[in-house]
Amino acid sequence: MRHVIVGAGPAGVVAAEQLRGHDPEAEITLISGEPEPPYSRMAIPYYLIENIDEAGTYLRKQSGYFDEQRIRVLHDQVTGVDSGSHSVALAQGGSLGFDRLLVATGSRPLDLPVPGGDRPEVHHCWTLEDARAIVRGAQPGAKVVLIGAGFIGCIILESLALRRTELTVVEAGNRMVPRMMDETAGGLIRDWCESRGVRVHVDAKVASIDDGRGNHAAAVRLENGQVLDADVVIAAVGVTPNAEFLQGAGLDMDAGILVDRQLKSSVDGIYAAGDVAQGVDFSTGGQSVHAIQPTAADHARVAASNMVGRHQAYHGSVNMNVLDTLGLISSSFGLWMGKDGGDSITVHDPDRYRYLNLQFEDDRMVGASALGLTEHVGVLRGLIQTRVRLGVWKERLRKDPSRLMEAYLGATRPIGYNAHVL
Amino acid sequence: MAMALKLEPEKCTGCLQCEMACSYENEGVFNPAKSRIKVFSFHEEGKFAPYTCTQCEEAWCMHACPVEAIVVDMATGSKNVLEDVCVGCKVCTIACPFGTVNYEPDSGKVIKCDLCGGDPWCAKACPTGAITYVDEADTTYERMRAWAQQAPSAPARFNPPKPKEVQVFER
Ligand SMILES: Cc1cc2nc3c(=O)[nH]c(=O)nc-3n(C[C@H](O)[C@H](O)[C@H](O)COP(=O)(O)OP(=O)(O)OC[C@H]3O[C@@H](n4cnc5c(N)ncnc54)[C@H](O)[C@@H]3O)c2cc1C
Ligand code: SF4
Numbered sequence: 178m179r180h181v182i183v184g185a186g187p188a189g190v191v192a193a194e195q196l197r198g199h200d201p202e203a204e205i206t207l208i209s210g211e212p213e214p215p216y217s218r219m220a221i222p223y224y225l226i227e228n229i230d231e232a233g234t235y236l237r238k239q240s241g242y243f244d245e246q247r248i249r250v251l252h253d254q255v256t257g258v259d260s261g262s263h264s265v266a267l268a269q270g271g272s273l274g275f276d277r278l279l280v281a282t283g284s285r286p287l288d289l290p291v292p293g294g295d296r297p298e299v300h301h302c303w304t305l306e307d308a309r310a311i312v313r314g315a316q317p318g319a320k321v322v323l324i325g326a327g328f329i330g331c332i333i334l335e336s337l338a339l340r341r342t343e344l345t346v347v348e349a350g351n352r353m354v355p356r357m358m359d360e361t362a363g364g365l366i367r368d369w370c371e372s373r374g375v376r377v378h379v380d381a382k383v384a385s386i387d388d389g390r391g392n393h394a395a396a397v398r399l400e401n402g403q404v405l406d407a408d409v410v411i412a413a414v415g416v417t418p419n420a421e422f423l424q425g426a427g428l429d430m431d432a433g434i435l436v437d438r439q440l441k442s443s444v445d446g447i448y449a450a451g452d453v454a455q456g457v458d459f460s461t462g463g464q465s466v467h468a469i470q471p472t473a474a475d476h477a478r479v480a481a482s483n484m485v486g487r488h489q490a491y492h493g494s495v496n497m498n499v500l501d502t503l504g505l506i507s508s509s510f511g512l513w514m515g516k517d518g519g520d521s522i523t524v525h526d527p528d529r530y531r532y533l534n535l536q537f538e539d540d541r542m543v544g545a546s547a548l549g550l551t552e553h554v555g556v557l558r559g560l561i562q563t564r565v566r567l568g569v570w571k572e573r574l575r576k577d578p579s580r581l582m583e584a585y586l587g588a589t590r591p592i593g594y595n596a597h598v599l
Numbered sequence: 600m601a602m603a604l605k606l607e608p609e610k611c612t613g614c615l616q617c618e619m620a621c622s623y624e625n626e627g628v629f630n631p632a633k634s635r636i637k638v639f640s641f642h643e644e645g646k647f648a649p650y651t652c653t654q655c656e657e658a659w660c661m662h663a664c665p666v667e668a669i670v671v672d673m674a675t676g677s678k679n680v681l682e683d684v685c686v687g688c689k690v691c692t693i694a695c696p697f698g699t700v701n702y703e704p705d706s707g708k709v710i711k712c713d714l715c716g717g718d719p720w721c722a723k724a725c726p727t728g729a730i731t732y733v734d735e736a737d738t739t740y741e742r743m744r745a746w747a748q749q750a751p752s753a754p755a756r757f758n759p760p761k762p763k764e765v766q767v768f769e770r
Contacts, residue, residue, distance in 0.1 A: 555691075
């Protein structure tokens with residue numbers, strides 16, 4: 178069996194390993210569109226603060242690992258897929274035949290859609306190449322304007338501030354991380370960041386990036402007329418799936434490649450996983466793009482199993498994020514914004530930057546968001562994903578919402594190996 | 600022979616010796632807050648339950664880690680955090696549905712049970728036999744549900760934000 182995987186991020190790498198585990202004889206080719214060994218974008222923030230070097234971002238650290246696994250790594254761009262003849266076309270010439278194809282090409286950042294958005298001072302923060310450029314430009318004391326305070330923007334925010342740059346954040350929405358936290362929590366994150374010396378503008382739209390004033394290379398002009406000096410501008414204003422090369426291949430698409438519970442696309446023999454895939458959403462039962470690392474790994478495992486003919490149905494992804502903004506840790510899970518007809522329990526202690534919001538449908542938890550909760554935080558995923566009926570525990574949580582572990586232990590038997598010991 | 604921690608909540612008196620032993624042996628301090636095993640109390644029923652990582656086969660934490668900082672210890676089957684590789688991204692803490700991987704703001708890394716390399720201190724410290732380290736085949740009976748309809752305790756497990764060092768500019 179010939180397996181071709183396009184994309185060598187976490188989805189591609191985990192899938193390649195799983196395929197090898199399932200089938201020692203298979204021919205496995207992993208195609209990376211970037212020159213570096215397969216690496217993790219998620220590690221970039223730690224590279225920016227010089228906590229790790231480039232090698233620290235590599236998904237697999239042992240040298241010769243892929244050779245040892247007999248996974249052939251090709252550095253090339255796939256430019257097209259012929260689903261009739263089952264082959265992919267390569268930018269450097271030639272094509273490659275497959276029996277099963279996995280598309281794991283992830284997404285890429287959107288350009289800043291304003292005049293001057295393509296100036297040389299404007300960077301994305303998505304690839305190692307981007308990160309190298311940011312390290313060069315964002316030196317201590319440099320004026321940096323970060324456009325976009327979504328999840329990815331806020332992760333980079335911390336790195337930029339820790340690099341001791343003079344940082345200003347511009348967000349078009351009415352709060353920080355608007356797709357991860359509600360207004361109360363988003364407001365607290367903003368207060369915290371400002372108290373740490375980061376300037377934050379919300380409800381602020383960028384009009385253009387212009388020539389700089391004085392010795393600053395650029396100036397960010399806002400629609401409200403304000404002008405922000407900038408030595409470096411970082412754009413984190415959303416992403417789009419890398420799927421153009423599939424044009425004409427006949428795959429159904431929406432916000433990403435639509436895949437079923439087997440992670441199979443609408444075309445036989447072609448699967449998709451990770452950020453590029455729009456797969457089953459655990460919370461809604463519909464299909465969503467959950468562009469997060471845990472979903473990439475889960476997708477890859479299920480896809481690989483189905484690619485070798487071991488039928489496995491995906492339970493669906495729970496959207497979840499954890500974010501550290503200069504020491505204030507936030508997290509959100511599932512339907513954190515609640516469900517129609519549901520109810521919620523909230524703890525709000527702004528002086529200590531504490532916040533917890535639990536969302537229920539009947540006596541089942543369907544979503545949650547928290548500030549400052551670091552111990553046993555994963556149990557929120559457990560409570561949601563087991564769909565456990567909380568019974569008496571819902572009232573007990575209302576009295577003391579911090580008793581999440583007790584509620585989980587009390588209401589369920591943990592899933593998984595060895596759990597029977599309890 | 601595969602060994603596992605056997606937790607028998609009905610034998611637990613809530614004395615917290617396990618938490619003390621764990622934090623002392625692994626973190627060098629007697630501080631339950633730094634223990635990898637936690638005793639949860641159910642005041643409504645007057646019961647206690649020790650709980651920690653079950654070293655589950657799914658290993659959600661390990662698969663979610665972006666930098667291969669969680670690895671299987673071949674000798675014990677435990678999933679261990681490599682402290683020098685961990686970047687502190689915390690993705691494992693939300694990926695583990697049992698809530699047994701915790702972020703430690705002091706070190707900027709995560710901690711979880713590693714079975715103390717095959718000689719777990721919590722089991723040695725437990726005076727009532729509520730925590731034992733036994734052949735896995737022997738651990739099949741207890742059901743979480745049995746002891747699991749209970750109540751109180753526990754200080755909120757929130758941490759106030761710990762400010763990170765940044766440059767503050769006059770503006
Ligand atoms: C700065 C930053 C911080 C992040 N932090 C977090 C976090 O804290 N938590 C979290 O859950 N997620 C985080 N993410 C998101 C996470 O990195 C992604 O969800 C994850 O990388 C998705 O994996 P993937 O394998 O689907 O795609 P990617 O990692 O994007 O990999 C895609 C691969 O496909 C290749 N490719 C694309 N097109 C082609 C082509 N035509 N031909 C050949 N190869 C191609 C690319 O070169 C790349 O190798 C972060 C992302 C960034 C950028
Ligand atoms: S916090 Fe450390 S161990 Fe956990 S996922 Fe991140 S890097 Fe891996």
